[in-house]
Amino acid sequence: MRADSVDTVLYLAHTQSEGALSKGALEALTAARELTAQLGHAELVAAIVGGDIQHAADSIADCGASKFLGVSGEAFAQSRYVTDAAAIEAICRAAQPAIVICGSSSRFNRVLPGVASRLGGCADLHATEMKVDAGNVFVTRWYYRQRIRAALTRDKRPWFVALEAGSYAPHSSAGGSAAVESVPVSLPEPGLRTNVEGLQKPAGQTQTIRPDANLLFVAGAGWTKKQADGEAHIQDAETIILEFLGKSQASLGGSKSLVDISGTGQAVLSFMTHLNQIGQTGAIPRHPRGLSTCCHGEEPHAVGWRFISERRAINLDANCGWAHGKADVLYVADAFEVMRKVNALLGNQ
16 A cells, blocks of 8 residues: 555554553554654544543543544443444544554454455454555564564555554553544444353463563473472472462463373363463463573474563573573573572562
8 A cells, every 4th residue: 555545544442341441552552653654644543442432532642643533332341243343334434544553452353354344445463563665554464473574565445454462662641631523333223132241250360361461481391290309299380380470470371292281181280271372383472571481492382482572491401492592591490499489589579
């Protein structure tokens, strides 16, 4: 898409349960502001979907948007395909944008392709960068488990782009008062077929996946193996890891080896599931720092660390994969002893 064909850049966001914008949404706002500045002549419009959106709009009132559009009400407080699709479609018809930028979330990722089809446009999800080059707007994203990086441009409009969390710095705002223009939405009759009755989530002490955490703590299969005394210490491992997660508020990841042994009948960490898996067949997180423990750092696992800025590892093998340039610092030590000491130090703070 040529830059001179872009008139309006629409920033799109949805509120969280408490009515605020997520960190990923604020990162997308930074991207929208930067792209608008690169285009020069484009207009930035902000739009928010949610139950009560005024607080969210006020929090970014000074973002430079020429106007704020909003869809609010009880029907839009929860994620639901039919209401989200109708809201975004109505906003786009009101704003007539060439490019729509939002943060990547499960709520928006599932609905954007459908809305793009309704409007005759296109959608690119999991993007990591947007820029103007040689008169064209380009989107950058990764393929083949983060091994191939591609830059794409599109001619169709509106062009929906969902940006992965961690790709930009979150927008910092002093807040203010935003005048939000309400956009009317026509919902299907005679009513909605999906009713949201509530949310179920684990207790705070069992919540191990924290996408916004500053640290990713990865546990390898070594935690479940026999230790120096010839015995496995699964309960000790669980206690040490959960204590560390509680004190540091780190996010927990697991190697494929650790996740897979549950299917072999071996004793495993009770709180570890396939959702914690990091690597080629798991997640590719974007935490600022990462600490790997009892994991050898083979390539299928280490590829999941591609976007971890600072990498450290604890392993008894001085010649493990982490020692071959995959970690910034390798501690050749017993992870049980090291993490006990770390927990003691955290407890003194």
